Amino acid sequence: MKHEIFEKNVILLAIGILLTISIGGLVQIVPLYTMEQTIEKVDGIRPYSPLELAGRNIYIREGCYNCHSQMVRPFRDEAERYGHYSLAAESMYDHPFQWGSKRTGPDLARVGGKYSNDWHVAHLIDPRSVVPESIMPPYAFLAKRELSFDDAADHMKTLRIVGVPYSDEQIATAKEDLRIQGMGEAGGDVEAFLARYPKAKIGSFDGDAKKTTEMDALVAYLQMLGTLVDFTNVDPETLYR
């Protein structure tokens, strides 16, 4: 009956609640201030290009994370199947992150470059056309829906508020960058684009160069996943945590 004292004294109860909540809060908040130490320092990580970001938004909108994780864990079976384990740095510009917790399909953290654009398009239009036993749903409509360009800069501004370092230049050229990445030279200055977003893949991802569709955006996103860090240049010991 020792809790009776809390039950009968409002002030004491309030103090007790405050104490409990602040311990819970501290445990969650303090690590945010020490995050700098948690995130590995590796070269190559950059914010998403506008087209990749649009693809990421479609990935979230369609709920791909319900079946796919994006987190290769440091286990032998995962390393042999997917490649190098995921780093915190690789999702430092993800808001929200897509680590996921369900693998109905394979992990996608390193899927970039594993397949051709043609394969991704065929697979998203009808997964069973290439993988007969697949249970993934088809997303054929993405190839018919033109990508909305108007909100690209707004998405980037929003991310900047939560700490993604988009420059004023990157936000100003958002629409142009969408065009360049989706159609190459015809869209504008490719070199300047690559200076803004190194290693970005350029071209008509869905094979139709005339318009930029949601399919283009989603495939551009899939093709860059896990490709930014060159692990041949990383000393593994600096990653130990």
Place this chain on the structure above:
Amino acid sequence: MANVEKDALTGTETTGHSWDGIQELNTPLPKWWLYTFYACIIWAVGYWVVYPAWPSLSDYTKGVIGYSSRAEHAKEMEAVKASRSEWLGKFEEANVSDIVKDSQLLNYAMAGGRALFNENCAPCHGAGGQGAPGFPVLADDDWLWGGTLESIEQSVRFGIRSGHEEERVNEMPKYGVDGLITKEEMAAVADYVIGGLQGDGAGKTVFAEQCAACHGEDGHGLPEMGGPNLSDGIWLFGAGKDAVLAQLNSPKHGVMPAWQGRLDDVSIKQVSIYVHSLGGGQ
């Protein structure tokens, strides 16, 4: 406490609260539960001491055994490599055509190659290499870029139109879109191609002038150019005149990723040997 009452029926203490004559029992927690709970608390304290646990302002507590899941993982991968080192070493030194001569190594290669193929290649080339539209069959003897062990290894290692520096690449001209030949010539050469490359009409002339450089004079294909055999009834992009006309108008080009960098050297050799064994290796 003065007002502790016992419930007449169960003999359990009550809290003294009563609503509409219903009394609240104050049943104590089962002992086994309580002690498990205390044990967990003690376990947690021990865990904090032994393992990395608490963030500090500039670092985190490392724990007395200095455990790191990533270091552990690296150690495990090293150990796996060491346990395989005897034959891994042989794979590293030998080239593919020597490996297939050693029956033991060949067995390793086939087992490893099959697993690698199913994970990495089957989504495009189909289980067992049976192919799909736009993705060539690997289980027959019709090769785009050559079916010797070495050519297969090169296709796998550097890819085809993959963007790798040493990729295999060749692009068929856009005869229709770029207006390189007339509509009539296109129709004639398409008829000639689907007719089995026989006869002496306009189609044959166009073929000799335009197509032979990549597809061979007899149309049997030139593996060094990646120009497919057009005479064997095996089609990458579909059979029939419409498919040929579509290819002439605005050619499709298959892309195969480069596996160098994604798969290690030994894996590339194993999977190449596996592909060679699927039925059509030369």
